[in-house]
Amino acid sequence: MKFFHxxxxxxxxxxxxxxxxxxxxxxxxxxxxxMPDENYLYxxxxxxxxxxxxxxxxxxxxTVSHVDRFIEEGAKAVVVACNTATSAAVRxxxxxxxxxxxxxxxPALKPAVLSGKHPNVIVMATPMTIREEKFHNLMxxxxxxxxxxxxxxxxxMEYIENGDIQSAELEQFLERLFEPFEKQKLDAVVLGCTHxxxxxxxxxxxxxxxxxxxxxxxxxxxxxxxRLAEANLLKDCQTKGTVRFENxxxxxxxxxxxxxxxxxxx
Numbered sequence: 001m002k003f004f005h006x007x008x009x010x011x012x013x014x015x016x017x018x019x020x021x022x023x024x025x026x027x028x029x030x031x032x033x034x035m036p037d038e039n040y041l042y043x044x045x046x047x048x049x050x051x052x053x054x055x056x057x058x059x060x061x062x063t064v065s066h067v068d069r070f071i072e073e074g075a076k077a078v079v080v081a082c083n084t085a086t087s088a089a090v091r092x093x094x095x096x097x098x099x100x101x102x103x104x105x106x107p108a109l110k111p112a113v114l115s116g117k118h119p120n121v122i123v124m125a126t127p128m129t130i131r132e133e134k135f136h137n138l139m140x141x142x143x144x145x146x147x148x149x150x151x152x153x154x155x156x157m158e159y160i161e162n163g164d165i166q167s168a169e170l171e172q173f174l175e176r177l178f179e180p181f182e183k184q185k186l187d188a189v190v191l192g193c194t195h196x197x198x199x200x201x202x203x204x205x206x207x208x209x210x211x212x213x214x215x216x217x218x219x220x221x222x223x224x225x226x227r228l229a230e231a232n233l234l235k236d237c238q239t240k241g242t243v244r245f246e247n248x249x250x251x252x253x254x255x256x257x258x259x260x261x262x263x264x265x266x
Contacts, residue, residue: 011236014039014244015224016070017079018063020051021161022254023195024081025261027105028243030217031079032262034225035234038241041075042258047248050157051084052126052193059128063089067102076233077101079224081194083125083216087132101227107192108214109138113146115212116187120147122178125192127152135192153177157195163257165198174199174206183207191215198261 017028021044028042043066045051051059063085067078077100078093080086086104093102107129112121129135130150139148156177159170189211191197197215204213228234235241245258 009236010076011233012039013074013076014041014242015077015079015228016040016067016075017042017081018066018070018085019044019080019082019194020085021046021049021157021195022247022258022261023157023160023193023198024079025258026194026197026215027079027081027217027220029262030221031224032241032243034218034221035228036241037235037238039235040241040243041070042243042245043070044245044247044254044258046161046254049161050126050154051082051088052128052157053154054084054128056088056128056132059084059088060092064093064096067093067097071097071100075100077103077224077228077231079220080104081217081220083107083129083193087129087134101224101231101233103220103224103227105194105216105220106134106138107190108216108219109142109148109190111219112188112190112212112214113142113148115214118146119187120149120185121188121190122149122151122181122186123190123192124151124153124156124196125190126157127154129192149181151177153193153196156199157193160195160198163253163260165261166202170199171202171206174202178206183211186211188212188214 015038048062070078080090090104107123130152164170200213247254
């Protein structure tokens with residue numbers, strides 16, 4: 001079923017929000033705070049998760065095939081709420097669809113770097129995000145302003161995909177991840193995968209309350225609003241928007257997890 005028909009106002013069409021799984025719901029939360037009146041379709045490709053351990057070509061193929069469908073079915077804009085998919089495909093997608101706002105995400109390194117005087121900053125991300133040129137270009141921009149350490153985190157997103165956002169096992173995993181670092185010398189940690197904000201509570205427990213956490217969702221939401229306004233695509237009427245979840249694993253459990261992470265569960 002198409003999202004909207006040509007007889008209806010295009011401004012009423014949904015914004016498609018895409019991620020390799022349920023992590024992009026952290027960006028959807030920020031979008032809803034910024035633009036609560038808009039309609040959203042959230043699509044998670046959990047059947048193919050994680051993207052962060054795949055090669056570039058495979059991630060690009062998967063991302064482009066999903067975005068092709070969103071646009072074909074009438075989405076007015078697409079938010080690629082996945083750092084890995086953004087690195088792999090957003091530039092290509094913008095060339096393919098020059099008249100559709102396509103918004104990617106990148107690790108929130110700038111606010112972390114500006115949070116102190118030459119701070120010690122760890123960037124948690126998937127192995128592929130850290131390998132890609134896009135990330136290295138971002139890091140090079142701030143290299144003289146902070147001590148920046150990329151930290152690949154294979155295995156972490158699977159906890160969130162399985163609904164484990166608070167447990168002794170997860171806490172032990174995070175303890176092992178940060179074992180090589182002197183935590184008292186850390187100033188900031190960038191959550192460079194949209195899954196990671198869901199384990200902020202456990203991370204803060206492991207790192208201590210003095211370490212600041214930064215995520216990219218709010219900045220992406222502000223940029224999405226700006227791009228929609230620029231294209232005259234903001235929703236006209238101020239009625240409460242809708243959210244629809246779809247997933248390549250079409251189970252009730254996955255639907256419940258999406259609602260729980262968004263905060264809709266009762």
